[in-house]
Amino acid sequence: MDIKVTLFDGSYHTVDSDEMSFKLAAAQCFRRGFSEAKPCLLEPIYDIEVTVPEEFMGDVMGDISSRRGKISGMDSDGHFQIIKAQVPLAEYTNIHPT
Numbered sequence: 001m002d003i004k005v006t007l008f009d010g011s012y013h014t015v016d017s018d019e020m021s022f023k024l025a026a027a028q029c030f031r032r033g034f035s036e037a038k039p040c041l042l043e044p045i046y047d048i049e050v051t052v053p054e055e056f057m058g059d060v061m062g063d064i065s066s067r068r069g070k071i072s073g074m075d076s077d078g079h080f081q082i083i084k085a086q087v088p089l090a091e092y093t094n095i096h097p098t
Contacts, residue, residue: 005030044089047072049082057081067091 007026011017048069052060060083061071069087076082 003034005033045086046089046092047084048087048092049084051077051080051082054079054081057083 010022050060050064057074064071064083064085064087067087068091069085071083071085073084074081075084
């Protein structure tokens, strides 16, 4: 997020220096610096609660896990189970109730 690059020093040679050379050098420097910074992907994570009958709890937990979700807890409410989890937004938008 919010990357700023400052060039402190450079040299110019009438034979070897042209606009394309400087662009290629800048791209290589950015690539190297970016990889050494160890970037990570940030994505929105939703906290969800799913109320499900006890007999379907395993199927629902498996579906959440297959969507890169992390189960954070479970509660009981009579014959129902309440599953608490965190799911990435990209996976959450693909959930279709049946």
